[in-house]
Amino acid sequence: MEYKLRTENLGLHYGDFCALKDVNISIRPQAITAIIGPSGCGKSTLLRCFNRMNELIAGVRTSGRILLDGRAVHDGAAGLTQLRKRVGMVFQRPNPFPLSVFDNVAYGPRVHGMHKGADLEAAVEKALRATALWDALKDKLRAPALGLPAEQQQRLCISRLAAVEPEVLLMDEPCSALDPIATEHIEELMRELARRYTIVIVTHNMQQAARVSSETGFMLLGELVEFGLTTAIFKNPSDKRTEDYVTGRYG
Amino acid sequence: MRKEKVIAGVLAALALTAISALAVIASFIFKEGLPIIAKVGLAEFIFSGNWHPLDGEFGILPMIVGSLAVTAGAMVIGVVFGLGCAVLLTQFCPPRIVSVIKPSIELLAGIPSVVYGFMGVAILVPLIREHLGGPGLSVLASSVVLGVMVLPTVTSISVDALQAVPRAYFEGSVALGATVWQTTHMVTLRAARSGIVAAVILGMGRAVGETMAVIMVAGNTLDLPHSILDPVRTLTSNIALEMGYAAGDHRKALFATAVVLLAIIMVLNSIALAVSRRLPAGRQAGRAAKAAAR
Numbered sequence A: 001m002e003y004k005l006r007t008e009n010l011g012l013h014y015g016d017f018c019a020l021k022d023v024n025i026s027i028r029p030q031a032i033t034a035i036i037g038p039s040g041c042g043k044s045t046l047l048r049c050f051n052r053m054n055e056l057i058a059g060v061r062t063s064g065r066i067l068l069d070g071r072a073v074h075d076g077a078a079g080l081t082q083l084r085k086r087v088g089m090v091f092q093r094p095n096p097f098p099l100s101v102f103d104n105v106a107y108g109p110r111v112h113g114m115h116k117g118a119d120l121e122a123a124v125e126k127a128l129r130a131t132a133l134w135d136a137l138k139d140k141l142r143a144p145a146l147g148l149p150a151e152q153q154q155r156l157c158i159s160r161l162a163a164v165e166p167e168v169l170l171m172d173e174p175c176s177a178l179d180p181i182a183t184e185h186i187e188e189l190m191r192e193l194a195r196r197y198t199i200v201i202v203t204h205n206m207q208q209a210a211r212v213s214s215e216t217g218f219m220l221l222g223e224l225v226e227f228g229l230t231t232a233i234f235k236n237p238s239d240k241r242t243e244d245y246v247t248g249r250y251g
Numbered sequence B: 001m002r003k004e005k006v007i008a009g010v011l012a013a014l015a016l017t018a019i020s021a022l023a024v025i026a027s028f029i030f031k032e033g034l035p036i037i038a039k040v041g042l043a044e045f046i047f048s049g050n051w052h053p054l055d056g057e058f059g060i061l062p063m064i065v066g067s068l069a070v071t072a073g074a075m076v077i078g079v080v081f082g083l084g085c086a087v088l089l090t091q092f093c094p095p096r097i098v099s100v101i102k103p104s105i106e107l108l109a110g111i112p113s114v115v116y117g118f119m120g121v122a123i124l125v126p127l128i129r130e131h132l133g134g135p136g137l138s139v140l141a142s143s144v145v146l147g148v149m150v151l152p153t154v155t156s157i158s159v160d161a162l163q164a165v166p167r168a169y170f171e172g173s174v175a176l177g178a179t180v181w182q183t184t185h186m187v188t189l190r191a192a193r194s195g196i197v198a199a200v201i202l203g204m205g206r207a208v209g210e211t212m213a214v215i216m217v218a219g220n221t222l223d224l225p226h227s228i229l230d231p232v233r234t235l236t237s238n239i240a241l242e243m244g245y246a247a248g249d250h251r252k253a254l255f256a257t258a259v260v261l262l263a264i265i266m267v268l269n270s271i272a273l274a275v276s277r278r279l280p281a282g283r284q285a286g287r288a289a290k291a292a293a294r
Ligand SMILES: Nc1ncnc2c1ncn2[C@@H]1O[C@H](COP(=O)(O)OP(=O)(O)O)[C@@H](O)[C@H]1O
Pocket: A014, A017, A019, A037, A038, A039, A040, A041, A042, A043, A044, A045, A046, A057
């Protein structure tokens, strides 16, 4: 079995604080992998390792290795933008730029050197179709993105990613700022996208993990306690701590 | 409850005092200045280049051009360097360095203008005279001196505006593979637009209104300047230089000069505000707002 993403003894310190300890996780391609665990256990930190976003924070030290398609993700500046093009991220709060809908989606292609109007228009349409936004927004391409409702904003952020044609989508609690109906829609979209992309979703909503993911990892205090098929994690956890968490005994 | 009312009353009184002081000043200037404009004729006053107050000729065109030229030059210098500095500090420097440098830059705003003027006369004017030609006292010298004087204002307010841009925009952009510089000019600067325009307006106000430093380096001739190396007289300089001995219509014409100055400042501010509403993002936002209004 080929894995899309793997970590080998991944560790991370914020200054003196150890946020990740010896994390070994293997993520299958074209599937949804969920990371669950109580608040502060290091889920976001792990996710942000995959596209090296933690490097923006002063005083962060990492150890171990991250492999993308079997190749180690480098440390230096080399390949950083290329990595982030391949491994995109959706944030907890929808964060469209204060630009028009079009400019938001065209942002990534422009950054990566696409400048011809016709190319951009095609890329934008394709990306908006991928998130089923095209019909709703095709007449509002010039409207400010910040004026859209929250669900459309989050979809737009996913389109913005889709426009750079990444391979992996990292989603950090992508529904926590949305209402239940919007959440359902985004989950549907995720299942749709999983046919083409490898998706890693962080959530502290266990039902959500159970609904969308095929594999689930449970984290506690910076450790990956258990990792396996979602059904196994929820129905038949092998670790006592996982069982306590999924049965709602703490969290 | 009573106490609240008293405090509110006192604050209202203070606010009213401040506003009425402004109103009194403005109406005084208009009262003194408008009659002479009416007497000379507005077109003559604004578009004539003859300023011979003792012969009853009052044309301030050279001074209007002078003020505009000097302000434009100052803004080019102030905005290029001030905004550049603000971008460097907020996007490329660690916060610790910013917290030291920003207050130092703000300190520059406290230096009396006569000191800037003195530096201009002692260093800048001879440099221009020797290397570029002309008398040295010039539009260029005034622009540079004023540009340096508005730097602290432009820099410090732009830094505030850039720092107020949500971190989420930066992260979203970088996560798409954008570099810091791409992020800066494609997102951050646009998001900070209104604050940066405020910085420019305040800087412009300072540049148009500055008097002492300009008198020292501008040359103050009454001719229309033809190049940036020519000497020039600004509206403010005109008032400051002649008010001491002016009487009668001459004195009134100086008040009229102040009226024109006020008008120019208001027009410049309105233009800057209008531009800020038009720019990118705002362009679409503005259009959408207009469509909604319809
Ligand atoms: N920038 C940071 N500096 C220092 N500590 C941090 C930073 N970000 C997160 N942490 C700490 O690391 C731990 C894990 O954080 P995080 O990955 O955000 O948790 P989660 O997403 O599971 O809620 C928390 O204890 C948090 O306080």
